[in-house]
Each structure stands twice: as C-alpha cells, then as structure tokens.
Amino acid sequence: MTSLTLLAADGALSAVPLATAPAFRKPTQPLRSRVAYAAAHVVPKPFADNTPGQPAEIDWDATLAFRHHVWSWGLGVADAMDTAQRNMGLDPAATRELISRSAAAANSVGGKLVVGVNTDHLEHEQVSLDEVIDAYKQQLHHAEDSGAGAVLMASRHLARAARSADDYRRVYREVLAAASAPVVLHWLGTAFDPQLEGYFGSTDWQAAAQTLLEIIDADADQVQGVKMSLLDADAEISVRERLPESARMFTGDDFHYVSLIAGDGSSHSDALLGAFAALAPNASAAIQALDAGDEAAYHRILGPTEALSQQVFAAPTYYYKTGVAFLSWLNGHQVAFQMVGGLHAARSLPHLSRIVELANASGALERPELAAARWHELLTLNGLDPAAASAAPAVEVAGVPAEEVLA
Template sequence: MSGGRVSAQDTASPGDEGPAAQPPLPRVLLAAAHVVADPFRTVGDPDAPAAVDWDATLAFRRHLWALGLGVADAMDTAQRGMGLDWAAARELVRRSAAEAKAVGGHIACGVGTDQLAAPARTLSEVVTAYEEQLAVVEDCGAQPVLMASRALAALAAGPDDYAEVYGEMLRQCSGPVVLHWLGPMFDPALTGYWGSTELDAATEAFLAVIAAHPGKVDGVKVSLLDAHREIALRRRLPDGVRCYTGDDLHYPELIDGDDQGFSHALLGAFDPLAPAAAEALRLLGAGDRKGFRALLDSTVELSRHLFRAPTRHYKTGVVLLAWLAGHQSHFTMVGGLHSARSLPHLARAYQLADGLGLFPDPGLARSRMASLLSLHGVNQ
C-alpha cells in the first residue's frame, strides 16, 4: 500500500487457490460475496430461476480467501431475495462450503425462509423453512447466519413472535450462530423487524433473544447504517458475543473501536474493497493504527457511493467493479439487476475505484469501462 492506494502485491489474482501465509488479522473480517451470473443462460425476468456461473463464482471466493479474509455466502450481497432463488442459494452453500474446506477458508452462510412459495400462515411454517435451510448449512460445515425473514416480518404480531421463532431455532443449532439484523434500507419488507418500528424497542427485543440463549450466539450482524446505535448495542452484548458491523458507511471507526470495544465485520462493501480491507487490517495487526485508518478511511467515499439510496441496489456497483477488476468476463447479473443503477452512477464507481488502485490491471478496467460507455452511446 502506498499513498492510500492498494499496490499490485496487495491484490490476489483470480487464480489464487487459498489463504496466503499471513499473520492473523486482529478482527474477524468477512466479505459478503456476490454471485456471477451465467450470461448465456440468465434472463431478465427476476422471477425466473437463477443461472449461476459456478466456476467464476467460486474463483472469486478463492480470491477473497487468498487475501486472508473470510467469506459470508448466500447473504443479501449474493442477491438473496433479489434474483437468487433458494435452489441456487442451496447449491451455492454446498459448493462454497466444499471449496472453503479444500483451501482452509473461513465461511459463514445465510439461513433464511425464502423458499416459501406463498406467505406463511403460521409461525410453525416459518420455523420449518428456517429448519430446512439450517440443516443444509450445518451439514456442509459452514457457520450459520440466521438472516432476517420477510415471512416472519409479515406474520409476526410483536416481539413475542420473534422470541418464539428465534428461540426454537437457537435451541436447534448445533453450534453458535450469527444473528443478522438487516434494516429496511436494505430490504423494505423488513420494516418493523423484532416487533417494532421504534428502534429502541426493537433493540430490547433483540437483546432479550440473545440473553435467553447463552452460548448459542457467536455474534450479531448489525446493518442499520447508524454508527451510534451500533456502538450502544455493542456495549450491551453479553460477554463472548461479537458485534459484526454491517454498516457500509461507517465501518472504519466501528472496526477501529474505542476503549470499550470494537466491531468485527461482515460487509458487502468488502467484496470490491477486499484488497484494501485486508491490507488495512494487517496494518492494524502490526500496530500501525494510523496507517490502518488512513487506508480504510480512503475507501469510504466509494462505499458510500455504492450504497447510495436505494441502498438495496448496491450489488450492481459491486458486480461492475468485479468485472472491471477481471474477476469475471461480463457485466451481467441474475434477475437482470445490472440495469438497476444509472450509467453516471457506474462511471463514478469506476473513477473512485481506480483512484484507490483497486484494479489489478488498470488498462483492462479502462478498456472495459470504455466499452460499457460506448455501448450506451458515449464516445470518448
């Protein structure tokens, strides 16, 4: 790293096979990874079955492991509920978990209820859907991340219903899991999660679930984009329960922490920012806190741009940057979501990423961006 840029030696190539031999990172750092569509089979209908390019998808996960990061798979960055159906998500979990085992990579996978074809009528139906997905993840040897459920949000009458469903799931989990609180800016269908639109009341319900099941929660992944609220929640977690920041706008200060603690990370932003994030954490591990903050702070403008409202479409910029960086051969997404952002938005993402030195081959990135602009009638 030099001058706030990631150098070539900081960037793993797409062909790297596993975690590099590096000192342990001082935080648990998970990059929520995107999926690569199969451009010869994918269609624009978001209700059609997802078509995934498995070779390119798994190669990108090897890239993340080679940098020394962990992978959070089958999460919202992988377009769960936005193009990736349960059949494809299940296959993704199985393939990624096997790949993680082969290369010694850390992997956690999302457990949800998105296989329900119709709105759930009872809490038991929600539990059954969770159980099916939990079995897949645990059987593969991945760490489960209990994702927020649209079905539960639509059905629950209040905090007691959340306590019932999560209590049943935590009793069944064979090991500690991560609980994921995804805010409505990422998915409007999750408005009022934990039984209230008042975040103070929702926080109390959330903490009550954790307290009622000691030893069953490894950590909480908080995606509310509110740093002050995350810090307040972090300070109230029981001993041994980690906070994994999901705040793609304020992650440097949250990971850095204060004299009362810090957050680990499970971030979609660390998909495109993986080389910079890994290098920043190594600086922190070496005691260079100033260098850590300088490098990670330099990435915030790009992350905030990618996660600009409507926040749920941040995946489009993530996939664009993966294409420009040479991790895939095309700019196509399952569900046709490569069209979800404007051309000026994508052009600015390219400029910011190039300024950070995130592209292993800047000439390739420049050529590919020029071809995208030309396709839309922009002549340079």
C-alpha cells in the same frame, strides 16, 4: 499518463489520470486483530436468460474463483446472503447449490465460511409462526450438513407473521435450540429491505435492540455474534457495548465501517460486509496494519474506500449488488457485467461512472489498465466516445507505498 474517462449526470465527459494499483501484499499468516467476512456475490453465465423472474444460471467456476480470491487475502466469505441476491434473483434451488459448493470449496483451502439461513424457500407469503420455525430449521440443517457456519438472516415471513416482540423471542428461541453450533444473528434495516420494517417487534430501533439483546442473553451459548445493518453507527455502538462478552458485533454498516472496525478504545466491531466483496485487498491490508499496531496505516488504507462504498450503497440501497458486480467485472473476476434477474441494469451510467472515479481514487482498481479498458468499452457501447473527454488537471489519487503495507 493513461487517462480515465468519466461521465457526468448531464452527459458531459471528462478525464482524470488513471492511478496505479496499490502495492498490497497478501497475508502470510491469519489475520488476528479483527474477524472479517466479505459478503460475496454470484456470477451468472453471460449467455443465460438473465432477465427478471428467470431461475438463476450460475457460472460456478467464476463464482467459486471469486471466493478463492477473497480467501487468498485472509478474509472469510459470507455466502448466500443478500449480496448474493437472496430475494432479488437467486432462487431457492440455486441458493442451496451455492451453499453446498461454497462449503466444499472452503473446506478444500481451510477458508472461513458462514452462509445465510432464511425462510425464502416457502411458497406462500403469509405463513404461521410454526411454518417460519420449520423453514428456518430446514435451511439451518442444510447449512450445517454442508459444513458451513450459519447466519440467521432476517425473515420477511417472520416480519409479516409476528404480532409482537414475544413472537420474535419464540421463533429465535426454537431455532437457536436446533443449532448444533453457535450462529450469527442478522438485523437488516429497511434501507436494504423495506419489507423488514418493524423487525424484532418495533419500528423504534431502541425497543427492537432490547428484544434482540434479550434473545441473545437467553441463549448466549448459541450466539457467536450479531450482524447489524442499520446504517446507523450510533445504534451499532449502543448495541455493541451491551453484548455479552461471548458475542461479537459484526458491522454491516457499509457507510461507516472504518471507524466502527477501528473502535473507540473500549470496544470495536468486526466485519461482515458486502463492501468488502469489492475491497478484499484493501480490507486485508488495513487489518494487517492493525495486526502490526499501526492504526494510522489502517486509516490511510481503508479510509479512502468509504466514499466508494457510500456510492455503491447509495439509495435505493438494495441495488448495491450492481456496484459489487460492476467492480468485480472491472477487476477481471468475471468476463461480463451480467447479474441474475437482470440487476446489472439497476444503476445508471453516471452512477457507475462515479464508482469508477472513486475506485480509482481509493486504490480499489486491482488492474487499472483492464478496468479502464472495460469501462471505456461500456461507454462506447452506449454511444459515447471516451476519447472525446477533455483532460482535467491532475488530481491526487490514493496510493499506499509498499513499505506501508505490512504482511
């Protein structure tokens, strides 16, 4: 049996059995019971100057191939979002090109696509509300002209410029009026971006939620849903239950998505998750199970992945992109573990080892032999000998028999 070497925080090496890849099948028809988007990352050229502060040099072939991978599993792609390193290495010029290229790629295969609309191309940090509105509209029109749906991302500029909840109401009212099709609103918590503290006019989530709901109610025909990324399941359910029937709740809770997507019998969340960029086959198979009315299979497939996602998104949460790119590399979707802005160095080797361990245990290694070889090469590069690991007792690993994965 092939073993997988793991690295503890104290430098100790151990070995566990390498699990086989689950027998997931790609869907033969569109997913029906839930709408699910994977917030995809970008792949840089491995030989580029991927150091902090340098413009992003994207490997477009690998980046777009990853999006086709997501679409092939029946999921939609949420692009140019924080997973793609908006405000953390992906500059405005690269963001615009990413949106244009992804929209063309989605159109070529009929893939679902929404893209982030923000104000991050503004040169100055301190701007007026009018400048925020104009900046949102510029990016909105580019997204729409490219043929993509829009997600109005939380704006750092708006967080700095707003003085009250009324300022948020005004900005969103004017931007929504300029949209040619319904958009998704985005509420990003401070775990993902500390600069968004007090968004929607309050540090109290209940007061902020009231403002958000008022914004939606005022222009319900212009809002198709809201992505909540507060990592607070109770808050999400509270807002979900108060949404108008025309608006979906897209969970952005990478800690509790299994129960939120399953629902409570009266309502459920759809998904717009960075975690699903690393778990497209698992997410697809789980939703296929829901489509077939088998909620038990849904939990067997997706349940074990939540611990992996919690590790990827561990504090400081905004470095979760490193784990997404790391898993992409392990699974053979890019030739090098590189990220724009040097962000591949944002997590320690023991942190990455725990990701490997949990991915192995949850069926998230698409090509286990390749993943093990690449991980062991990384350990060797850092002066560690994978062969020196002492074998651990065999442990039960998550596996889903083929007959339980419904196409």
